[in-house]
Amino acid sequence: MSKVLIIENAAIATVDVCDTEYERGYLVARDGLIDAVGAGAVPEGVKQNPADDVTIVDGTDCLLTPGLINTHHHLYQWVTRGLAQNEALFGWLTTLYPIWARIDEPSVGAAARGGLAWLAKTGCTTSADHHYVFPTHGGDLLAAEIDAAGTIGLRFHPTRGSMSRGRSQGGLPPDECVEQVDSILRASQDAIDRFHDPRFDSMVRIALAPCSPFSVTDELMRASAELARSNGVRLHTHLCETADEEEFCLATHGMTPVDYAESVGWLGDDVWFAHAVHLSDAAIKKMAATGTGAAHCPSSNARLGAGHAPVRSLLDAGAPVGLGVDGAASQESGMMVEELRQAMYTSRLRAGNSSAAETLGARDALRIGTIGGARNLGRQDEIGSLEPGKLADLALWDLSGLGHADIADPVGALVFGPPASVKLLAVGGRTVVRDGELVTADEATLARDCRAAARRLVSGR
Template structure:
């Protein structure tokens, strides 16, 4: 019998998220060449392995999939500004001056810090939507950093093309030339995009929203994505101010405008979608449009009129709903475990019962739902033969889970807080024995703090 590269063995339970395989008590997972090459229960003899890890006392799940993020925002984290009075537009204008200072160093550091935190939370695949490009080459630097860290990555080349002088919510100096943006999309696709099922890097295109991008940018981006067979991503229906801006400018609801611009297709997944109508949810399901639900960012500033996002209704309509951390200036943390727990609790609050969002369905959103939304169904977010060897191992014999033996999946999100004990991407440990295995992390954090001070204009304390 050929030896596997890695064997995770003797787990209390392996939750595959695969309908055919189900749960594997006393289970094991073998990874060879970056792919899953075997799974079994305690009754099935595992293969020999070059490295075997005892997962006794642990729950094993697919690695979590983060379907929406702005990693650069951890440079301006936890900006609680009561003087902004909950205004989305005022929030953007407050930070644009800081964010316009982004350079390669800032992007590399924020990517490293954000991906380390994501990996610690059990995340193995992440999206990042970089829509600010005050200097060239920033997305190349981010992709290079993701490769150094070993995180599976979908890099969204975002943009803003409608500056303030044209009525957009974007400083004129940050508004990009549309032709130059589209040319860069093609360049990034040619240089970095890998369509293979085991790809470490995919490229997607993402004009940020209807507040700061022209209709021409939206339409031409959709046409380019169709020609190159890549994914489309944007923010929509995420705030009352956005709704008011779009309906005043276009005399239609935000999702109706996206539809008119050729965006509601199976290539697209949208961030937030807090205010969809019943008809719009049915249309998203019919067209195969995915949604990234970012629960913390919708409530951390004081909540939204109308209550939590209608996630239960979207799932029931047949929409692929994933979980996203959003930017750390909006949500303050980069833990996909925490976002999944928050999504579960808010859905229960909206529905008025625990049945509105069982823990296992929250896990589905954080794995299979996210994979489907970003176009990687069957590749990530599931443990099955030939899928990517990405998994999270959770210690269930620790203090937060004492007394929670009956249902470890429910315990994972009902209890806590927790961090992953092991996080594995393609058979490689990003977190091992509860500690991030990121080379030079302490030095990265030191440099990150220096960059925070520079961007925020904060003087270092004297010693």
């Protein structure tokens, strides 16, 4: 017996290579894969097959899109929100590192369950996570967040992050927050061996992610790249987030951040950088020529005053660009759907106009939030668009209410309008959110656990 999901009577934005859209259409998914998508009514015979377990969802006054893909996050920060509210990046980090040095399995598990649940409720079906703080007695933190992703039901790309350059070596983090290179490499290999699943419908894939130029050594960057490539996994790091970072790289390495990344083997189509705000034209060309991706985090960049990433220039050059909500301590909202609007708006602020040739429109924003993110994660053949043969990771947005009902264009309503409620979120055809409510975990319990973890971390008890 096949499990069949049918969505009918919905406006559909497939985000395929032709940006195909249907004013009223249907989607059929069978056993977790998209079987058909098209205009008009569901073909005769699909609903009547007695051998199938069929679920039918009426998408009237709704927009069906691929599930959103979050390409940069720090889930542990979900329980340290609202602190250092007026600091720029370096001051924000130095304020929070002493608190983060106390994280452990219970706090990371609670944070990950809360953060991933909120992502699901706001349209996200796949999330990356950049975890780089591993206190000596913190426990198995990567396992804690992978277990949380299994509970919530999202496709998950955790990265085994790391820091090896503490303050005594001219880095930013306290020495008690850094690890030795040999220990990091052993832990990285262990994470790949234990958790990485390269299969087509994988729910967990590992990447390696030394934190940033001001918290790691050259040795770690080179060794991580070699280890990742020998195991067939991807690479991720923060790069070009602030002007301070460029000054640090020039003073420490004698070159810009992108040139430094190139010098340690960190350009390629298996690499994506978080933020990529301060890029020269030459840096953009290098990223595009090598297929190196960028995770655009517009709300976090605004919260910390980092600047506006040159997203239009990256896209025009051919570089992969996805979206990220970033760590919740620098972007307390954590809503993927809001990042669509923020990406569009910040591109217009950067350009100083709303010209379609120089900025992002609603469909550009949706594209980088879906198939763009899939490219960053190396999964563009599996997720990121609604096409037969791809995984049935999808979001059905309710546009029937007061906030959206009179916006003529459904995609415009989703991106320009207020955050839409999710009528259905499915991952591999399995329901995670129904009628705006999480169905895989109890939201009140998640909130209680997050509140308790936050109080314990901040108080130091």
